[in-house]
Amino acid sequence: MDYPDRFDVIVIGGGHAGTEAALAAARIGAKTLLLTHNIETLGQMSCNPAIGGIGKSHLVKEIDALDGAMACATDRGGIQFRILNARKGPAVRATRAQADRVLYKAAIRSILENQPNLQIFQQAADDLIMEGETVKGVVTQTGIRFHARSVVLTAGTFLGGVIHVGLDNHAGGRAGDPPSVRLAQRLRELPLRVDRLKTGTPPRIDARSVDFSVMQPQPGDTPTPVMSFMGSVDDHPQQVNCYITHTNLRTHDIIRGGLDRSPMYTGVIEGIGPRYCPSIEDKINRFADKDQHQVFVEPEGLTTHELYPNGISTSLPFDVQMELVRSIRGFEHAHITRPGYAIEYDFFNPQDLRHTLETKHIQGLYFAGQINGTTGYEEAGAQGLLAGYNAAARALDREAWYPRRDEAYIGVMVDDLITLGTSEPYRMFTSRAEYRLILREDNADLRLTEKGRELGLVGDQRWARFEAKREAMEQELQRLKNTWVHPNTPEAEQLDAKLKTGLNREYNLADLIKRPELNYPDVANLKGEPIEDEQAAEQVEIQLKYSGYIERQKGEIEQMRRQENTRLPDDFDYDQVSGLSNELKLKLGQQRPETLAQASRIQGMTPAAISLLLVYLKKRQ
């Protein structure tokens, strides 16, 4: 049957990409349908119950700055919060939260169910409705035809999913869920480049069978951090400890003894796994000289005894898993509640996408999340938001949008994927961003919220909070610049105790904050009242302390923007560019960058090669 209502946007899949996509589309006013296998698994974390971490929290805060759900759900479901790299510079600082799976999922579901313009329908999507090279809707498992102007596909690890435990394998989307076989077959008939990747997860353990007294407790930070710019510690549930233990030489021997029954080492699994989240068998192999590996013992929630032993992801046979777990200190009597496993799945070459995440060959079809070759909830959520916005913008005849590399980690990720493609699961790191000092997690709102408001993504509540913060910052910066401290005054004496060399002339408070020995609280209340808004105060301090570096990076961005504005024609014949190596001619011809800046990011591209392109372009004009 044809479903009687027509939609602007249909999102297939209610994982991390799908929920942000559906919410973003609905927020800008598109009539949206979220079509997913099972309403009970909306927002389910397939693997580690944790959000954020280095590079990843930057994405979460960018989603938040654009009024997405992930950070708010983390604040409502987070049971242990920490700031990683707290002693390093603000560019690489990152918030990480251990989440209660049930609370996180409930928060996501509640946000979805209360979103105007959004409807949810539980059923598998089996096919796409096509008219020529344009998608027009989706057909479900029981033959219901939903019509829409744009479709966003976010099927995660489900397309042609195969689960491996030892040499046994079976079809599955993740443990306990069916795979998407028919949709995967249908997609393979379309002009899209498909390949296989794999990922894995550790066995889960019953906390009642664990001896925590021999492990090192790892409490959260005090004061407890928050993930959302709108968040408060009052949103958090009870906070608990994680623990640390280690593998040992016996564990490693057990693993080596099981490798002849490992699907990875016997060639049963062909897909490439996540380099930065390797399985324990991979670690033993790659770092053969190490006597031990850390295992973070993380609670899965407040109302369950299940633990997630982070660091021993494995697809070894169950008997080997059992033995290796019990060889670890504190796990001697451990009961495994769920075996670890690996999963292989289809992903699409992201080089077949535009920066809006629309597929190049099928109009109106957008891809987001794990199916684009990424790994991680945060990477998926960020792509989902972008794809959802653009799918809705297309349906509503509004302008497409995507952030540049100097505006957001979302921009870095999408540009990396589209320009370079990926042959292994892609995860975000701060090292992937060339403008790290500008793209901090703490200023994601200052970078994106105004744009989000202009696009219709940001609601009134967030906008009001943001404007108040921005105004408080501006006023405080002015006050600090206009307030002076003179030598030989009581204020100067207070400072002299902290300074290596005392005040020898008058200084304004803004310049004093730039000195390495002083921070905002040391200076702000010397004269006048410091601001109460902690987020605004933090921004004022960072902006002042790092102003020199920030200005320098802004200069580099200007230079890059000039390259960004230099477009490369679609019919550019790279063979005609003399001096360019054959390898680069081939890569440029295959990847067809749209701008000089995109060309500059192709692997092997040099400043000299960029100059050759520029010279050739000038000659053509």
Ligand code: FAD
């Ligand atoms: P998913 O979260 O997988 O969501 C896909 C959604 O689409 C599901 O709701 C599904 O039911 C629905 N769906 C699929 N097909 C259809 C269909 N035809 N019709 C309707 N609905 C459909 N990430 C890491 O960062 N580190 C790790 O170590 C790691 N290990 C992992 C281990 C395992 C075993 C698994 C399964 C995942 C692992 N991940 C890991 C990946 C992480 O789970 C994903 O990156 C993230 O969930 C991707 O989000 P997504 O929205 O793209 O897909």
